[in-house]
Amino acid sequence: MTAPLLDLNDGHQLPALGYGTYSITGPDAPGIIGEAIDAGYRLLDSAVRYENEAEVGEAVRNSSVPRDELVVTTKLPGGDHGFDEALRSCEESLKRLGLDRIDLYLIHWPQPPIDRYVETWKAFVRLREEGVVRSIGVSNFLPEHLDRLVDETGVAPAVNQVELHPYLAQTEQRAADASRGTLTESWSPLGRGSDLLERPELQQIADKHGRSVGQVVLRWHTQLGAVPIPKSANPERFRDNLAVFDFELDADDLATIGALDEGRRLGGDPVDEVQL
Ligand SMILES: NC(=O)c1ccc[n+]([C@@H]2O[C@H](COP(=O)([O-])OP(=O)(O)OC[C@H]3O[C@@H](n4cnc5c(N)ncnc54)[C@H](OP(=O)(O)O)[C@@H]3O)[C@@H](O)[C@H]2O)c1
Incomplete structure (x- = not known):
């Protein structure tokens, strides 16, 4: 099974579900990631900070x-903000990935x-122009940050990857992303x-559909459009x-x-998170 494709605001497409690679590192990583690709994952999520770009690249090359069917994601780290710094950082990521393009x-x-x-x-706009x-x-951009990008460059991001799960449903952020033509990705x-996957409410829904709790939560994301x-x-x-693409949650589910939303962040807050 592969995920269906969604349209981005730049004419390209993105699989509706991807593979997170945070903490998948070391000698076994290329094999694990390669097995995930074999299982049907086409969107891979890496970052400089995960220290596994080389392993992700190796899995893709092997x-x-x-x-062209794979969408390789990586992320510019906090210490590389700035125009020239970003151009250099991108070059270094490409080298570590061993690929000639970041998707x-x-x-x-x-x-x-x-x-x-x-x-x-x-610099990102320049990199896209250069191909x-x-x-x-x-990632982790609040509506006011998106506004500044659009006001000062005229280019809205194709994607905003934010923390999103039933404890943090991000209703306003998702609406803000959508109104700018930006697709929301859900991290964590x-x-x-957390205890999310042990919640009895979710187990009941899982039992009703003959699915796992993890599948119910992931199906919820895709039905939100994230x-x-x-x-x-x-x-x-x-x-x-x-x-998760062969069953449907109903309005009661x-x-x-939706009632589990407490606005509870499990990770950093975009307002003051600095990772240099
Ligand atoms: N942009 C950002 O700032 C940011 C921040 C955090 C994460 N991310 C990205 O988002 C990805 C996903 O987030 P995450 O890794 O924080 O958390 P997550 O995907 O919500 O949860 C991962 C954890 O759940 C377990 N798990 C996975 N599937 C399961 C299932 N079906 N049933 C029970 N347990 C299951 C995994 O263990 P096993 O491996 O043992 O299955 C792992 O411990 C990351 O890998 C990374 O790529 C981005």
């Missing part, structure tokens, strides 16, 4: 899946206290490190996570899951 390149955090994300974005990057986007879609990128290094679980 795969029998044609390069989706994201600014990892806006870092408003540093205030260099607009000039960084100008070394296919689609450009951001399964609520990593693109989840669950991470699993376990083949049974990563296969299960992708198999969606209301039950």
